[in-house]
Amino acid sequence: MRTTLSAILLLVLAATALAQQNSPDSHFDGNSWWAHVKFLADDSLEGRDTGSEGLRKAQAYVVGQLQKAGLEPAGANGFYQPVRFNQYEVDESKSSLALVTGGQSKSLSFADDAFINTRSTRASANLSAPLVFIGYGLQIPEKNLDELADLDLKGKIVVYLAGSPSDIPTALASHYQTAGERWKSLHAAGAIGTVTIFNPASMDIPWSRISVNRNHPSMDLADPEFYETPGLQLGVSFNPASAEKLFDGSGHTFADIALKANAVILTKALESSNIVAKLTGSDPALKNEFVVLSAHIDHVGIGAPISGDRIYNGAMDNGSGSALAMDIAASLKAHPEKVQRSILFLLVTAEEKGLLGSKYFAAHPTVAPKSIVADVNVDMFLPIVPLKILKVGGLEESDLGARAASIAQSMGIKPIADPEPLRNLFIRSDQYNFIKQGVPSVKCDVTFEPGTLEQKIFKDWLTNRYHAPSDDVNQPVDLQAAALYEEFTRRLLLDTANTPARPRWKPDSFFRRYAPD
Numbered sequence: 392m393r394t395t396l397s398a399i400l401l402l403v404l405a406a407t408a409l410a411q412q413n414s415p416d417s418h419f420d421g422n423s424w425w426a427h428v429k430f431l432a433d434d435s436l437e438g439r440d441t442g443s444e445g446l447r448k449a450q451a452y453v454v455g456q457l458q459k460a461g462l463e464p465a466g467a468n469g470f471y472q473p474v475r476f477n478q479y480e481v482d483e484s485k486s487s488l489a490l491v492t493g494g495q496s497k498s499l500s501f502a503d504d505a506f507i508n509t510r511s512t513r514a515s516a517n518l519s520a521p522l523v524f525i526g527y528g529l530q531i532p533e534k535n536l537d538e539l540a541d542l543d544l545k546g547k548i549v550v551y552l553a554g555s556p557s558d559i560p561t562a563l564a565s566h567y568q569t570a571g572e573r574w575k576s577l578h579a580a581g582a583i584g585t586v587t588i589f590n591p592a593s594m595d596i597p598w599s600r601i602s603v604n605r606n607h608p609s610m611d612l613a614d615p616e617f618y619e620t621p622g623l624q625l626g627v628s629f630n631p632a633s634a635e636k637l638f639d640g641s642g643h644t645f646a647d648i649a650l651k652a653n654a655v656i657l658t659k660a661l662e663s664s665n666i667v668a669k670l671t672g673s674d675p676a677l678k679n680e681f682v683v684l685s686a687h688i689d690h691v692g693i694g695a696p697i698s699g700d701r702i703y704n705g706a707m708d709n710g711s712g713s714a715l716a717m718d719i720a721a722s723l724k725a726h727p728e729k730v731q732r733s734i735l736f737l738l739v740t741a742e743e744k745g746l747l748g749s750k751y752f753a754a755h756p757t758v759a760p761k762s763i764v765a766d767v768n769v770d771m772f773l774p775i776v777p778l779k780i781l782k783v784g785g786l787e788e789s790d791l792g793a794r795a796a797s798i799a800q801s802m803g804i805k806p807i808a809d810p811e812p813l814r815n816l817f818i819r820s821d822q823y824n825f826i827k828q829g830v831p832s833v834k835c836d837v838t839f840e841p842g843t844l845e846q847k848i849f850k851d852w853l854t855n856r857y858h859a860p861s862d863d864v865n866q867p868v869d870l871q872a873a874a875l876y877e878e879f880t881r882r883l884l885l886d887t888a889n890t891p892a893r894p895r896w897k898p899d900s901f902f903r904r905y906a907p908d
C-alpha cells in the first residue's frame with residue numbers, strides 16, 4: 392500500500408513538473424496587453440506619426456504606466472530623450488520622371504511606374520543621366536562578389552534589383568543592402584543616382600499600396616553626422632511590373648536609355664523623443680550594466696484612405712511591443728525577482744522613418760555606451776496564431792541568440808532561425824542600430840510551420856493589414872500567444888540580467904566586427 396501510494400505521489404509530482412514545463416507559470420494573461428494595445432491603437436491617437444500630437448499622447452500614456460511600475464527616468468529630459476529631425480516631401484505637381492531613348496522622351500507615371508523616393512532624394516534636382524543596370528548592385532568582399540567590376544558608373548544613374556543573390560548568407564546580405572552600405576560603393580564608383588526595382592520575391596506590400604502612400608513625407612535625423620548618402624542626387628523606386636520599360640527600348644540597348652528627372656523637394660524641421668526608463672539592478676557592480684528592452688512606439692500616422700479609413704492605427708506595428716514593455720515593467724514590480732544588471736526600457740520614435748530614434752539612441756545613449764550588454768528588441772511579434780514556433784532573429788550570431796532559443800525550448804516552444812531571409816528582417820528593426828554599436832541583439836517573433844494554415848494567416852496579414860489602416864483593434868489576435876511571448880521575453884531579460892558573463896558574439900559571426908574587444 393505504502394509503496395503504491397508513494398509511486399502514485401511520484402507520478403503526480405512528475406506530471407506536475409511536466410505540466411509546468413509545457414505550460415509555464417506565467418506572469419501574463421494577455422488582457423492587460425490588449426488593453427494597452429487598444430489605447431495606443433485608438434483612432435484618437437491618429438496612427439502615432441513621428442512629430443505628431445497622437446504620438447505625444449501615446450508617449451505620455453507609456454511614461455505614466457512606466458512610472459506606475461516604479462521605473463526611474465533615464466532619458467536626457469526626465470523619461471524623454473529629444474531628437475531633432477528633418478522632413479522631406481515631394482511636390483509631385485511640379486515634378487516629373489521620363490525615360491529618354493534616341494532623343495525620344497516617354498514620361499513615367501508616378502502612380503503606376505515609378506516615383507521619386509525622398510529617403511534618397513534630399514534636395515530638389517533637375518537632371519538627365521544615362522542608366523546602367525547593375526544587377527543587385529552589391530559589392531560583398533567576404534563572398535568575392537563585385538557586381539560593379541568593369542562598369543563605368545561615373546555620372547550615371549544605376550538601376551538595381553532590391554535583394555541579393557540567394558547564395559549570400561542572410562546577415563551578410565542584409566548588412567550590404569542597407570542604404571548607407573550600398574551607396575558607399577556606388578558613390579565611390581561615381582554614380583549620382585539610383586533606381587531601385589522592387590523585388591516581387593521580397594515585397595511585403597503590393598505596389599498599389601506602396602504607391603498610394605508614396606507622398607507621405609520621409610524623415611532623417613537632423614544632425615549631419617547621420618547623413619549616409621552624400622552625393623546621391625536622386626533616388627527612384629520602380630514598379631517591377633513596369634520594369635520592362637527600362638529594358639525594351641525597341642531596338643535600343645539598355646545603355647542607350649537615360650532618365651530625365653525634375654524633383655521638387657519640400658523640407659521642414661521637427662522634433663520627437665525616445666522614452667528611456669530603468670529598473671536598477673541589485674548587484675553593486677552589475678547594476679552599472681544594462682540589458683535593453685527596445686520597442687518602437689511610433690507608426691505611420693494618417694495616410695491615403697483604404698476602404699474609407701485613413702488612420703493607420705499600428706496595433707500590431709508596434710502597439711504590440713510597446714504594450715509588452717509596459718506589461719513587463721508592471722510584472723517586475725508585482726513579482727520582484729532578483730535582477731542583478733539594470734534593465735533599460737527604451738521606446739523609440741521614428742522607427743518607421745528608417746530606424747531613426749534607435750539610431751540616435753545607439754549613437755548617443757543616455758547611459759555609458761559600453762554599459763549596454765544586450766538588446767532584446769520587440770517589434771510586431773504577431774500573436775495572430777498560437778505560439779508554438781518562435782523565430783529568433785540573430786539565433787546563430789551570439790550566445791544571446793542561443794539563450795533565447797533554449798528559454799523558448801524550456802517553455803515548450805520550438806525556436807527556429809529566420810526561414811525567410813529574403814525579407815531582410817534582420818536589418819529592418821531597431822536591433823540593427825545596437826548591432827552596429829557592437830551590442831549582441833535578438834528580435835523574436837511568433838511564426839508558423841511551412842505549408843500550414845498558419846502560414847496563410849501570416850501571408851494574408853502582411854498583404855492586407857501590414858502598414859494598412861486595418862492593423863487596428865478590430866482584428867483577431869491570440870491573447871494566449873501574446874501572454875506566452877511576454878513570459879518568454881521576461882525570462883530572456885531576467886536570465887540575461889542575472890548571468891555573470893556579458894552576452895558575446897559567436898567567433899564566426901559577421902557582426903562581431905562591430906564589437907570592441
Ligand SMILES: [Zn+2]
Binds near residue numbers: 708743858
Ligand atoms: Zn512598421
